Amino acid sequence: xxxxxxxxxxxxxxxxxxxxxxxxxxxxxxxxxxxxxxxxxxxxxxxxxxxxxxxxxxxxxxxxxxxxxxxxxxxxxxxxxxxxxxxxxxxxxxxxxxxxxxxxxxxxxxxxxxxxxxxxxxxxxxxxxxxxxxxxxxxxxxxxxxxxxxxxxxxxxxxxxxxxxxxxxxxxxxxxxxxxxxxxxxxxxxxxxxxxxxxxxxxxxxxxxxxxxxxxxxxxxxxxxxxxxxxxxxxxxxxxxxxxxxxxxxxxxxxxxxxxxxxxxxxxxxxxxxxxxxxxxxxxxxxxxxxxxxxxxxxxxxxxxxxxxxxxxxxxxxxxxxxxxxxxxxxxxxxxxxxxxxxxxxxxxxxxxxxxxxxxxxxxxxxxxxxxxxxxxxxxxxxxxxxxxxxxxxxxxxxxxxxxxxxxxxxxxxxxxxxxxxxxxxxxxxxxxxxxxxxxxxxxxxxxxxxxxxxxxxxxxxxxxxxxxxxxxxxxxxxxxxxxxxxxxx
Amino acid sequence: xxxxxxxxxxxxxxxxxxxxxxxxxxxxxxxxxxxxxxxxxxxxxxxxxxxxxxxxxxxxxxxxxxxxxxxxxxxxxxxxxxxxxxxxxxxxxxxxxxxxxxxxxxxxxxxxxxxxxxxxxxxxxxxxxxxxxxxxxxxxxxxxxxxxxxxxxxxxxxxxxxxxxxxxxxxxxxxxxxxxxxxxxxxxxxxxxxxxxxxxxxxxxxxxxxxxxxxxxxxxxxxxxxxxxxxxxxxxxxxxxxxxxxxxxxxxxxxxxxxxxxxxxxxxxxxxxxxxxxxxxxxxxxxxxxxxxxxxxxxxxxxxxxxxxxxxxxxxxxxxxxxxxxxxxxxxxxxxxxxxxxxxxxxxxxxxxxxxxxxxxxxxxxxxxxxxxxxxxxxxxxxxxxxxxxxxxxxxxxxxxxxxxxxxxxxxxxxxxxxxxxxxxxxxxxxxxxxxxxxxxxxxxxxxxxxxxxxxxxxxxxxxxxxxxxxxxxxxxxxxxxxxxxxxx
Numbered sequence: 001x002x003x004x005x006x007x008x009x010x011x012x013x014x015x016x017x018x019x020x021x022x023x024x025x026x027x028x029x030x031x032x033x034x035x036x037x038x039x040x041x042x043x044x045x046x047x048x049x050x051x052x053x054x055x056x057x058x059x060x061x062x063x064x065x066x067x068x069x070x071x072x073x074x075x076x077x078x079x080x081x082x083x084x085x086x087x088x089x090x091x092x093x094x095x096x097x098x099x100x101x102x103x104x105x106x107x108x109x110x111x112x113x114x115x116x117x118x119x120x121x122x123x124x125x126x127x128x129x130x131x132x133x134x135x136x137x138x139x140x141x142x143x144x145x146x147x148x149x150x151x152x153x154x155x156x157x158x159x160x161x162x163x164x165x166x167x168x169x170x171x172x173x174x175x176x177x178x179x180x181x182x183x184x185x186x187x188x189x190x191x192x193x194x195x196x197x198x199x200x201x202x203x204x205x206x207x208x209x210x211x212x213x214x215x216x217x218x219x220x221x222x223x224x225x226x227x228x229x230x231x232x233x234x235x236x237x238x239x240x241x242x243x244x245x246x247x248x249x250x251x252x253x254x255x256x257x258x259x260x261x262x263x264x265x266x267x268x269x270x271x272x273x274x275x276x277x278x279x280x281x282x283x284x285x286x287x288x289x290x291x292x293x294x295x296x297x298x299x300x301x302x303x304x305x306x307x308x309x310x311x312x313x314x315x316x317x318x319x320x321x322x323x324x325x326x327x328x329x330x331x332x333x334x335x336x337x338x339x340x341x342x343x344x345x346x347x348x349x350x351x352x353x354x355x356x357x358x359x360x361x362x363x364x365x366x367x368x369x370x371x372x373x374x375x376x377x378x379x380x381x382x383x384x385x386x387x388x389x390x391x392x393x394x395x396x397x398x399x400x401x402x403x404x405x406x407x408x409x410x411x412x413x414x415x416x417x418x419x420x421x422x423x424x425x426x427x428x429x430x431x432x433x434x435x436x437x438x439x440x441x442x443x444x445x446x447x448x449x450x451x452x453x454x455x456x457x458x459x460x461x462x463x464x465x466x467x468x469x470x471x472x473x474x475x476x477x478x479x480x481x482x483x484x485x486x487x488x489x490x
Numbered sequence: 491x492x493x494x495x496x497x498x499x500x501x502x503x504x505x506x507x508x509x510x511x512x513x514x515x516x517x518x519x520x521x522x523x524x525x526x527x528x529x530x531x532x533x534x535x536x537x538x539x540x541x542x543x544x545x546x547x548x549x550x551x552x553x554x555x556x557x558x559x560x561x562x563x564x565x566x567x568x569x570x571x572x573x574x575x576x577x578x579x580x581x582x583x584x585x586x587x588x589x590x591x592x593x594x595x596x597x598x599x600x601x602x603x604x605x606x607x608x609x610x611x612x613x614x615x616x617x618x619x620x621x622x623x624x625x626x627x628x629x630x631x632x633x634x635x636x637x638x639x640x641x642x643x644x645x646x647x648x649x650x651x652x653x654x655x656x657x658x659x660x661x662x663x664x665x666x667x668x669x670x671x672x673x674x675x676x677x678x679x680x681x682x683x684x685x686x687x688x689x690x691x692x693x694x695x696x697x698x699x700x701x702x703x704x705x706x707x708x709x710x711x712x713x714x715x716x717x718x719x720x721x722x723x724x725x726x727x728x729x730x731x732x733x734x735x736x737x738x739x740x741x742x743x744x745x746x747x748x749x750x751x752x753x754x755x756x757x758x759x760x761x762x763x764x765x766x767x768x769x770x771x772x773x774x775x776x777x778x779x780x781x782x783x784x785x786x787x788x789x790x791x792x793x794x795x796x797x798x799x800x801x802x803x804x805x806x807x808x809x810x811x812x813x814x815x816x817x818x819x820x821x822x823x824x825x826x827x828x829x830x831x832x833x834x835x836x837x838x839x840x841x842x843x844x845x846x847x848x849x850x851x852x853x854x855x856x857x858x859x860x861x862x863x864x865x866x867x868x869x870x871x872x873x874x875x876x877x878x879x880x881x882x883x884x885x886x887x888x889x890x891x892x893x894x895x896x897x898x899x900x901x902x903x904x905x906x907x908x909x910x911x912x913x914x915x916x917x918x919x920x921x922x923x924x925x926x927x928x929x930x931x932x933x934x935x936x937x938x939x940x941x942x943x944x945x946x947x948x949x950x951x952x953x954x955x956x957x958x959x960x961x962x963x964x965x966x967x968x969x970x971x972x973x974x975x976x977x978x979x
Contacts, residue, residue, distance in 0.1 A: 081548075082546075082547060082548045088547070090547070095547065098547070100546065100547065100548075101541075102541060102546070104548060204548070204550060205548065205549070205550050206548040206549075207548050208547045208548050209547075209548060209778075211777070212777035212778050213777035239552065240550060240552060241550050241552075242550065242551070242552055242553065242778060242779050242780055243777075243778065243779075243780060319774060320774075320777050322582075322772075323580050323582050323591065323592050323772070323774070325591075326582060326584065326590065326591020326592055327545040327547070327589060327590050327591050329584060329586075329591060331586045331589070331644070332544060332545065332546075332589055333546070340640075342586060342642075343584075346584055366772065369582070369772035369773075369774055370770050370772055371770045371772075374772075374773075374774070378774060
């Protein structure tokens with residue numbers, strides 16, 4: 001009998017269509033794995049009954065020869081996506097027991113195409129973090145361990161539940177979101193593929209907002225093809241999101257094998273950081289060679305403003321977050337600490353409801369927007385952001401893709417960076433520019449470091465040109481032949 | 491700087507009051523500014539609330555294009571510059587009836603820029619008042635504190651309703667001008683159909699900025715009195731604030747820049763919060779919304795659909811219909827009255843029609859406390875009555891009798907039928923009038939002698955003949971015949 005969780009998402013989809021396996025079997029197999037992996041703390045909620053009911057509905061459709069592009073495929077859903085009648089917490093105490101009466105557009109699109117939700121995945125609280133340690137419901141544990149070691153590692157963040165669950169085969173694929181690198185960095189740290197599409201490609205409607213001008217939903221999957229399949233279902237214009245782009249969604253899967261022959265690949269010299277592990281540098285060179293061997297033309301490019309991206313991000317994102325999170329005030333839904341004085345009620349609710357990192361960002365955001373500081377911080381950051389985007393667009397006049405490392409390090413130990421926010425923030429150093437400029441980016445697993453941990457390479461593309469990005473990613477994947485996987489210790 | 495128009499006498503000399511108004515006008519629209527929820531007035535608590543209005547997690551605003559058009563329409567009606575590029579900002583503050591924790595407004599880049607309107611004063615003169623800007627923003631919900639002793643309730647029906655904030659320049663120099671501006675603004679909005687102007691339903695309210703200064707000096711420190719919701723109260727606030735500030739200054743004190751509240755019962759204002767307590771609203775562009783870019787064809791389409799505005803109407807009434815500035819203004823400044831008048835005047839003499847509407851009809855309406863829409867006499871009926879005067883079927887005097895019947899025992903009847911049925915038709919048959927004249931002359935030989943020396947006594951004969959004919963004789967014919975028979979020039 002087929003070991004369903006071993007199938008790629010694409011093969012599972014085909015097997016479901018061919019009725020080689022049933023959606024119920026697929027759901028059951030993944031539920032068993034997910035339920036058996038509580039040591040990873042990747043899932044916050046699994047609802048077997050609901051999942052099985054959805055799977056059976058899929059089987060009925062498949063039996064009638066109907067069914068969408070993802071009919072019967074079991075997925076994990078980051079708990080930042082509002083799901084109708086299913087508790088949605090953003091991994092925050094303040095939204096504990098919040099049950100939305102509505103479904104996010106992205107998850108509704110997936111359901112429309114027949115995907116079956118296994119449950120909700122852990123994340124950094126309100127997607128603020130790079131290690132999944134800010135979750136109010138405990139950190140997610142990376143299924144990967146250093147060779148011969150058993151200390152717990154972070155799966156990255158904020159989509160750490162998604163990356164860990166995919167890496168550990170607890171779901172065929174997962175939804176995730178990326179504000180500064182929250183899809184690509186955890187994908188890199190878990191040997192999975194993570195896609196941040198062009199800003200506006202996926203609707204933000206129904207996704208708990210962190211920083212509106214940066215947030216984008218995307219998939220994490222084990223293979224480039226799987227991620228291409230997922231993105232096609234997730235994406236699409238949504239009139240309920242004013243920043244959603246009204247453009248047709250291409251069949252990303254169809255372009256994968258078109259190769260990279262003749263494509264121009266830029267290597268931004270500014271991404272070569274002091275103190276970056278030699279192995280990452282070497283893998284980057286290797287990536288260049290793979291693409292060159294596949295027929296691409298590789299050239300050095302310069303993005304001198306890169307060094308400003310992280311500081312700009314840590315002004316813009318907290319500013320927007322400080323305002324976006326004002327609605328969690330204890331008045332309407334979620335947690336409330338009672339007090340007879342309204343100001344006290346607010347203060348107590350928010351002090352208890354938000355974790356330390358969220359509070360830190362609200363404070364930073366409030367500060368940079370306040371009278372007397374707005375011009376020096378927020379306004380200046382917006383101006384620099386514009387220049388960064390202009391610089392990026394200018395480079396894309398000369399090249400089709402940029403190749404960079406995905407993250408400055410492999411997976412790190414739990415607690416290793418929690419005392420130093422700046423160290424933690426540096427995780428986003430390679431990814432954050434794409435959020436500021438709106439470009440799509442993908443992280444592809446490309447090799448292991450000396451300790452047996454996966455490393456990823458990132459490709460960035462022109463806005464709305466995910467097709468070229470997927471072509472490059474598929475070529476990298478083919479060349480890298482990355483087949484390593486974590487041993488099952490949980 | 492222009493000469494001070496109006497001065498207030500203080501104990502130590504003259505003062506000039508300077509007034510600016512920020513008027514919040516609810517946009518007439520079926521749904522809210524950023525959600526599809528209804529704006530119907532009078533719904534049960536929290537019945538008109540969408541997920542967006544309640545600021546549920548992950549909800550996003552989508553601009554209501556009709557509200558944008560209404561703002562453009564208003565801008566054009568205020569003779570203002572339309573900004574083709576504008577932007578929405580977030581104004582951040584915590585309050586239970588503000589579910590998002592911020593109000594979406596336009597801070598730096600409003601949809602409408604500078605404009606100007608003509609404002610009529612009581613003495614018939616006019617002043618031009620500048621408009622600084624108009625921007626779109628969301629209304630907040632309503633907190634209700636008096637339903638329970640230990641709890642407050644929140645009604646979000648108004649949360650997200652579209653408001654236009656119309657900011658004047660500090661161009662007003664008296665309570666009368668402030669009230670007249672507010673009133674004129676209301677007239678224009680109602681003409682445009684962009685705000686119903688129902689102040690008792692909160693559709694229109696003003697924040698009144700008042701300062702005083704010695705004539706010719708720089709602007710004084712101003713106070714802002716919030717949420718003033720009638721024309722009369724605007725006048726009271728300005729009067730009170732001007733007097734209060736003059737008193738403070740004359741006693742050597744200073745004016746605090748502060749927000750004040752108006753107490754309807756006492757007619758006084760009192761401190762709400764001082765400048766030190768002012769919020770830091772942390773305005774920044776709302777990242778959920780794209781900048782608002784208006785295509786030229788939208789602006790042109792709205793411009794082409796603009797109705798005739800009160801000032802245009804007023805001048806047309808004066809120029810084309812020969813109305814006095816006063817009558818034209820009284821009629822044009824209220825769209826319902828203007829519509830009524832135009833229906834009466836259709837095909838008739840404008841001045842005569844205006845006289846009947848402003849004097850006879852308005853007199854009755856005022857006495858009975860009715861609006862023009864509740865008039866017991868329709869415009870069509872009144873038009874017919876005017877027509878009967880014009881074609882000399884009845885005299886003006888008889889017309890008043892007919893009008894009286896139209897208001898009472900002959901309501902709804904055609905005036906011609908009333909005249910017919912009551913035998914009020916004017917006698918123009920000279921034979922009939924001549925015999926009446928002959929009778930009067932024959933019966934009053936003394937008067938005949940008198941009139942020859944004193945031609946003014948002719949009036950007495952006219953009265954007698956009219957009396958004899960029951961008022962129905964054509965007064966002009968009576969006059970002519972009398973003059974001929976009595977030999978009076």
